Amino acid sequence: MHHTTTGEKILRGVLITLALVFFLFPIFWILLMSFQTNAQILRIPPSLFFEPTLINYTSLITGELQTAAGSLKLEFMHNLWNSVILSTGSVLISLLLGVPAAYAFARYKFRFSEDIAFTLLSFKFAPPLLVLLPLTLYFQAIGLANTYIGLIWVYQLITLPLILWIVRGYFEDISPDIEHAYRIAGHSWAKTFMKISIPLARPGIAAAGLLSFIFAWNNFVFALVLASADKQPVTVGALAFVTASGIQYGQIAAAVVISITPTLALALFAQRYLVEGLSLGAVKG
Amino acid sequence: MRRKRRNWLPYLLSLPALLVTIWILIPFFTAVYYSMMRYRLSLPHLKGFVWFDNYLQFLTDARFWYTVQVSLTYTVLTVVIELVLGLGIAILLQRSTRFNNLAAMLLLLPLMVAPALAALMWKLMTNPNFGILNYFVSLIGFSDFRWASDPSSALFTVILVDVWVYTPFIMVLLLAGLRSLPKQPFEAAALDGVPKTFVFFRITLPMLMPYILTASLFRMLESIQQFDIIYAMTQGGPGNTLTVFQVESYLQFFQFTNVGRSAALLMVLWAITFFLSNVFVKNWLRLRERAHGVEAE
Numbered sequence: 082m083h084h085t086t087t088g089e090k091i092l093r094g095v096l097i098t099l100a101l102v103f104f105l106f107p108i109f110w111i112l113l114m115s116f117q118t119n120a121q122i123l124r125i126p127p128s129l130f131f132e133p134t135l136i137n138y139t140s141l142i143t144g145e146l147q148t149a150a151g152s153l154k155l156e157f158m159h160n161l162w163n164s165v166i167l168s169t170g171s172v173l174i175s176l177l178l179g180v181p182a183a184y185a186f187a188r189y190k191f192r193f194s195e196d197i198a199f200t201l202l203s204f205k206f207a208p209p210l211l212v213l214l215p216l217t218l219y220f221q222a223i224g225l226a227n228t229y230i231g232l233i234w235v236y237q238l239i240t241l242p243l244i245l246w247i248v249r250g251y252f253e254d255i256s257p258d259i260e261h262a263y264r265i266a267g268h269s270w271a272k273t274f275m276k277i278s279i280p281l282a283r284p285g286i287a288a289a290g291l292l293s294f295i296f297a298w299n300n301f302v303f304a305l306v307l308a309s310a311d312k313q314p315v316t317v318g319a320l321a322f323v324t325a326s327g328i329q330y331g332q333i334a335a336a337v338v339i340s341i342t343p344t345l346a347l348a349l350f351a352q353r354y355l356v357e358g359l360s361l362g363a364v365k366g
Numbered sequence: 367m368r369r370k371r372r373n374w375l376p377y378l379l380s381l382p383a384l385l386v387t388i389w390i391l392i393p394f395f396t397a398v399y400y401s402m403m404r405y406r407l408s409l410p411h412l413k414g415f416v417w418f419d420n421y422l423q424f425l426t427d428a429r430f431w432y433t434v435q436v437s438l439t440y441t442v443l444t445v446v447i448e449l450v451l452g453l454g455i456a457i458l459l460q461r462s463t464r465f466n467n468l469a470a471m472l473l474l475l476p477l478m479v480a481p482a483l484a485a486l487m488w489k490l491m492t493n494p495n496f497g498i499l500n501y502f503v504s505l506i507g508f509s510d511f512r513w514a515s516d517p518s519s520a521l522f523t524v525i526l527v528d529v530w531v532y533t534p535f536i537m538v539l540l541l542a543g544l545r546s547l548p549k550q551p552f553e554a555a556a557l558d559g560v561p562k563t564f565v566f567f568r569i570t571l572p573m574l575m576p577y578i579l580t581a582s583l584f585r586m587l588e589s590i591q592q593f594d595i596i597y598a599m600t601q602g603g604p605g606n607t608l609t610v611f612q613v614e615s616y617l618q619f620f621q622f623t624n625v626g627r628s629a630a631l632l633m634v635l636w637a638i639t640f641f642l643s644n645v646f647v648k649n650w651l652r653l654r655e656r657a658h659g660v661e662a663e
Contacts, residue, residue, distance in 0.1 A: 093458055097469055100455050104473050104530065110498055111487050123496045178383040185379035194376065197384055199647070204390055206643040208591050210612050211632040214619050215393035215400065237386050245383060250658055270375070299480035301594045302612075316482045320598050323489065330490065337487055341479050348478040352471050356542045359477075359535060363580055363653040364542045 108341075114334035122330045137335035146327065153327045157336055159311065160318030164340075166229055167304070167314055168297040171236035172244075172290050178237075179244035180286060184278060186245070187252030198245070205242040212238075213306040220307060227309045235303055240293035243361070247292065250362030251285025252278070288354030295344045315340035400629035407623035420630035429606070429614075433631070437610040440521065440596075441589040444528045445582050451529065452536025453578070457570075459537075460544050470541060477534040481527075485598035488527045489514070514599050517607045524608060527595050532588075536581045543577030544570075580653050583646040587639055611635040 114122055116133035140146040146153040185191075186198050216235070217226070225231030259281070263273045279286070301316040308317070319336040322328050348355060357365055404416045424430040455473065459466040476484065491499045492513035503511045514523040547570075555565045571578075593612040596602065602613040609617065611631060618628035 096454075097458050097466075100451075100458070101469060101472060104476050104534065107484075107487050107491060107530065108475060108479070110491060114490065125496070125501065127496070127498050127501055174386075178386055182380040182383035185376035189376035191376045194380075197380055201383065201387060202647070203643065204387055206587055206639055206646075207394075208612055208632055208635045208639060210593070210615055210619075211397050211629075211636055212390050212393040214615070214625075214628060214632070215396035219393060219396075234386070238390060241383060241387055250654070253658055295478060299478075299483075301480060301482035301598070305597075306616075316480045316594075320482055320486055323486065330493070330496065333486070334490060337483055337490075340483055344478040344480070345475055348474060349471065352474070355474065356538050357657075360539055360542075360580070360584075361650065361654070363650050363657060364539050364577065365546060365657045 108345075111334045111337050115331060115338045117331050117334075119329045119331060134331075137329065137331040138339075141332060141335055141339065146329075146332070155328075155332070156310070157315075157318060157322075157339075160313055160315045161339065163304075163308075163312055163318075164298055164314035164316075167232055167236060168294050170229065170233045171240045171297045172294045174233060175237060175240035175244045175293060176286065176290055179241050179289075180248055180279070180282075181274075183245050183248035184252050184274065187249045188257060198249070201242050201245055204238050209238075209302050210306070213303065217306060226307070227312050229312065232304065232308055232312060235307060236297050236300070239296050239300060239303075243293045243296060243358075244286075244289040246361045247289035247358050248282060248285050250357075251282045251289075255281045284354070288351060288358050291347050291351045292355065292358040295347060298344055397629045397632060400625050401633045402630075403626045405624075405626040405629075407625060416626075420626050421634075423627075424630070424634070429609075430631070432606070433609050433611055433614045436521070436608065437590055437635075440525065440528075440592065440610055441586055443525050444532070444589045444592075445585045447525070447529050448533045448536050448585060449578065449582050451533045452581070453540055453574075455533070455537045456540035456544055457566075459541055462545065470538065474534045474538055476531050477538075479531065481531050481594040482598040484531045485524075485527050485595045488523070488530070489599060492523065515604055517604050520600060520604060520607045524596050524599050527599065528589070528592065531595070532585060536585065539581040540574065540577055543574050547573050576649065576653055576656075580646070580649045583642065583649060587642045587646055590638060590642070591635065 113129070113131075115137055116135070117131055118134055118136065121131045121134075141155055141157045144155045144158055146155055182201075186194055213235075220226040220231055225234070255278070260273050260277050263277050264270070268276070298314070299316065300314070301320075304312070304314050304317050308314075310321075313321075315336070319333065319340050322333045322336060401420055402415060402417055403413065404419065405413050459470050479487070488499075491497050494500060494512065494515075497513075499513070500511060512519060514520045551569050551573075552565065555569060590610075591612055592610060593616070596608050596610055596613050597616065600608055602609045602617055606614075612635065615628040615631040615635075618624045618631065
């Protein structure tokens, strides 16, 4: 790196700029589109300069769209609410179940421990439709079809392995000596776990929680197969806009912007944990 | 006291997580069973156990081989393109300067967009009436480029979306890998005036190989199963142009109500992913061991 010439520096700068343009332009363009009326969107050639309007957002939020043909109901806020419930619920339950399990796998070598851990991991890699399609038939039979509980249960297949394996790595990085010292001072196992182990692993638990929230939020196929309209999250709901009649392009763009804002914000906020989480702890960020 | 506790505590701690997820085996074995049945929802009276007939039919079925072909093409092209681009960008951003770190953070954003919504964004950008990309390509002479709605460019379009979403994944993993490499070999090479291409192919690339392998295996595993982007973009169309494994089995199930065939297709895909995930887990464990310094079995 000592002999970087000016030419190389310029080439580097140009290439990085090109990469930034390719990867950021779609987000930028959809953001612009969400502030435009249909007439502005349909202009040729497209223009960067326009009078921004909030009409797309207000009609999504109020759920009312006034068109020439009359008033149209939009259920998008309901989709957003579903996304919040499904993602938050799934992550909370996964944390509740996954953190103790992660601790067990990190601290104890017991019979079948690696088998159980890998069985849980393998759920992440199997084709989702393989289980989802038979599940549609079972869910009808046991009354879980189109319920939040049923969906959150299935979402565990996404969030739980992720939390388990990321948090396990964090527990393994913490020396057990502190726990031993606290135990020797006469505290119970449960108290040691709550007062020492969990606080020490908190950054890892937070990172795993955020990452699994992102995966749950971004999930599409689970709800596409198992949920009907009133339980669908934004990923399925926004896509349904494309075929809905009377919808304006600006509203689709606004729906996309609203839907991707939470995950983009979380990613920027939790960026330093993301790398480690994305590789399930195989690469240190 | 402590010894006794050690016996049941770990089971108690890990059992709830296992119990909540292990039921997945029920629909899994149901799928295995369905894959050996003649089972069409539209023709219930024909329902019956046929052993491996569904699989044997695949051997001479052009539609099945097309699914294999388009899935493999999609997988190979996305992983290769993402690997080349991701590695290139990671090398550009290797030095930890403020600008490079900001760029790396921004380049990560597409990975945070739900793939289905990413497809929707690109759909808006390639709309024949107002798509900005239609406008761009018309400037360079393609006045009627139809993107995903033309069979000849549909695969290209969904690959483009996949590359947009997942290149950042390869990029961040390889960037972290590059930055964790020991400095000495590079300093020694620089002192000796070793040409940069030689350094890249003989030092950087071999040392980075475990990271490259893990990242691309992981991507392969996801890419061969890709559903969201393709379904959101074209639902497998135009015609059956993009009927990759999961899209094809979805259509077989819901559109043609052929449960047996759909299940058999998914079993074939499962066998492929089972093989790939075993290779992946081996590599991943080795890397994880190195990152955490823990012994893994």
